[in-house]
Amino acid sequence: MDVPISITPADLGKVVRAARAAAGLTQVELGRRCGYSHSVISRIENGHVTPDWPTVARLATELHVAPEHLGLIHSGAPARTGAAGAPEATSLPSHPTAVDGEDAVRRRHMLTLSGSAAAAVVVGPLHTPVDAATRSAAAASIDLSGLEDALLYGPPPTAEEPTAAGVSRTVARAREALHAGAYRQLVAALPQQLALAEALAQGGEHPEGLSALYAIAARAAIKASDDRLLVVAADRAVQAARAGGHVLALAEACRMVSSGYRRAGRYDRAVQVAARAADELASDRNAPPAARASAQGQLLATAAYTAAKSEDSQSARELLAQAAVCANRTTEERTGTGWFGPRQVALHEVSVLQVLGDPPGAITAARRVETRGMPPERAARLGLDVARAFADWGRPEDCYRALLAVERAAPQEARRSSVHSLTKRLLHHEHRLDGVRDFARRTGAVAS
Known part of the structure; x- marks a missing residue:
């Protein structure tokens, strides 16, 4: 039995685009996996074509989502056109284990969010309403509730006397946990660490470490695939850096903002944010040259990866070359804002080549990296x-x-x-x- 739904090719395209972004795939990659050119994927995402049953089923398989989340179009119900030639609503096979009303609500929820900053994860492993066997273990292993409360309602009280040295030590511990891949421990400690830095800021000192901790919180949100929390944390990092006039912290905060735009599929905006921050940093003389070069390089490498995600090969390579120039101006890989140097650029080269659909090139580049x-x-x-x-x-x-x-x-x-x-x-x-x-x-x- 077919259940009528109000889903147009344009709506379907939005959901496919959000699902692809959640899977971290470009149109080229998705097309290759499905056996189509990237132009076909682009036409589907832009609502210019109504895919048939085999096409949508193949998309659902490659995007690891249930077919009904793509508004699966029944093979026996070709798209109908109205008076103006626009495709009308088609039909969806009923799901044997779901209530029709719940399906409709779920589809409306997905379509409503597909254009928001959180779109990349709405249909992804953390948020797609599937059984426990297929839910992402990242959600189960990283409890974000305490960090989320700290970001939304303010950090908890701190019994420790806030000092600049104490905040610096706190930032160092947070970065150490991040670099070690100890995300559960990092997220558990961040609320109290933020509380200490916020207490110092309330005393009028505005430590650079406050913005750094919010940026680290944004990184933790990325690791937990929570893009909504990423947006909140990145915004707090920007505000804290601007309040204290901390140039390098602002650069890192803008990098997190850029990451938020990228994960939402807004690649042009993501590149713009990172590249503009790098340009502004180039003309600022308030930071030591090596540290400034490091921050610039991180921003440009991030922009290069984003350009690759948008399938702009030329811009990706140009931005990566600019990042390499910055890396050659600093010999330290562990810097005030994290970890950067020539090897970081090499890592981004691997990422860029992989995203651009050059597996042999990516593997060759990876073999050149000293681990x-x-x-x-x-x-x-x-x-x-x-x-x-x-x-x-x-x-x-x-x-x-x-x-x-x-x-x-x-x-x-x-x-x-x-x-x-x-x-x-x-x-x-x-x-x-x-x-x-x-x-x-x-x-x-x-x-x-």
């Missing part, structure tokens, strides 16, 4: 990019080995939704790999 002494979180990120490249190259065994390397480097990184997506691809591969199902259970990609 000795690299923070576990960065080493895990490199492993994830390598795994993605091998998956796109059609080399599942190498993909699996790369995922095991991610787990060894930073076990909590292996519990993120991006790793789950690759793991599920391996589980459904025609050639089953020994150990993959155990890995999937161990990392939370499937129920244990």
Whole structure:
């Protein structure tokens, strides 16, 4: 039995775009997996074409969402056109385990949010209403409730006497946890750490560490795939940096804002935010040259990755080259705002090549990276990019080995939704790999 729904090709396109962003795929990548050109994907997302049953089913499979979340169009109900030639509503096969009213509410909820800053995760593993076996373990392993309360309602009271030195030590501990990939411990400690820095700010000192902690909170939200919390934390980081006049902290805060736009699929805006912050920093002489170059380089590398996500190969390569110039002006990889240097640029090169659909190039670039002494979180990120490249190259065994390397480097990184997506691809591969199902259970990609 077909259940009529009010979904147009334009609405369907919005949901597909949000689902693709949640999966971290470009139109080129999604098209390659489905057997279409990126122009076909673009036409679907822009509502210029009404896909048939096999096409939508294939999209649902590659995006790891239930078919009804894409407004699955019944193969026997071709799109009808109205007087003006615009496609009318089509029909959806009823779901055997869902109440029709609940389906309608869920579809309206998804379509309403698909244009918001949180769109990238609405249909993703954390928020798609699926059974417990397929929910992202990132949500279960990282309890964001305390941090969310601290951001929305203010940090809890602190018994510690607020001092500038105490805040600096707090920031150092937070960064250490982030770089180690200890996200659960980081998120648990952040509310009290923010409370200490906020108490000092209320005394009129406006420490640079306050903005730094909010930026770290934004990074933690990314690791937990909570883009709404990322937006809040990034905004607080910007406000704190501006209130204290901290140039380098503002640059890092803007980088987090750029990340928020990118994860929402607003690539042009994301590049603009990062590139503009880098340009403004170039003309500022209030920060030491090496630290300024480091912050600029981080912004430009972030912009390069975003340009690649928007399939702008030329801009991605140009921005990456500019980041390399900045990296060559600083010899320190551990800086006041995090971790940056020539190796960080090399890591972004791997990411850029992978996103641009050049798996051999990404693997070659990855082999040039010296991993000795690299923070576990960065080493895990490199492993994830390598795994993605091998998956796109059609080399599942190498993909699996790369995922095991991610787990060894930073076990909590292996519990993120991006790793789950690759793991599920391996589980459904025609050639089953020994150990993959155990890995999937161990990392939370499937129920244990």
